[in-house]
Amino acid sequence: MSRPPAAGQVPAIEAFWNAYQAAGGERVEGFSATALGPTAVVADELAELVERGVKRAHASLLRDFQQSLEALPQPGDHLVVLDGGGLPRAIVRTSHVEKRHFADIDAQFAFDCGEGDLSLGWWLTAYRQQFAEQAEREGFEVGERLELVLEFFDLVWPPAASSQPPTAGE
Numbered sequence: 001m002s003r004p005p006a007a008g009q010v011p012a013i014e015a016f017w018n019a020y021q022a023a024g025g026e027r028v029e030g031f032s033a034t035a036l037g038p039t040a041v042v043a044d045e046l047a048e049l050v051e052r053g054v055k056r057a058h059a060s061l062l063r064d065f066q067q068s069l070e071a072l073p074q075p076g077d078h079l080v081v082l083d084g085g086g087l088p089r090a091i092v093r094t095s096h097v098e099k100r101h102f103a104d105i106d107a108q109f110a111f112d113c114g115e116g117d118l119s120l121g122w123w124l125t126a127y128r129q130q131f132a133e134q135a136e137r138e139g140f141e142v143g144e145r146l147e148l149v150l151e152f153f154d155l156v157w158p159p160a161a162s163s164q165p166p167t168a169g170e
Helices: 007-024 040-051 062-068 107-113 120-138
Strands: 032-035 057-061 078-082 088-101 147-157
Touching: 007 078, 007 088, 007 147, 032 040, 040 078, 040 088, 057 062, 057 107, 057 120, 062 147, 107 120
Parallel strands: 032 078
Antiparallel strands: 057 147, 078 088, 088 147
16 A cells, blocks of 8 residues: 655655645646555655656556545546655546456556556556555455546646657557
């Protein structure tokens, strides 16, 4: 699951958000901030992929939203993506959200996640392990019917370091 920002990083996050708004010339109400990985190392890797415009989707466990009573992301929501140290690296805007079972993840979603070799096989192996480790810590079962929240997003700040995101088959 994602990790919330450290209290000491809140001023840096707010400054990053304000820079985004100033550059766009508009006031956008509300945002959330989180690291996308379960560890600092993974959060750093994922923040870099988001910042480069490679990672355009993310999966979370539905049960995590239910247990925290946190609302599911909605199209138009803004997220400040944090690195493993809690510093802001990018801002994304949610374009689409859906629920799927683990068994229903497809190659396009794995590719949009932008991780590993971009393949479905890599994604299934990596996330099966990540969710199994969480399940062992928290005492729940992992299986093909595990419910996920898939969030698709667009990088809005800063502009992607790469000129274009990769296309399938590259």
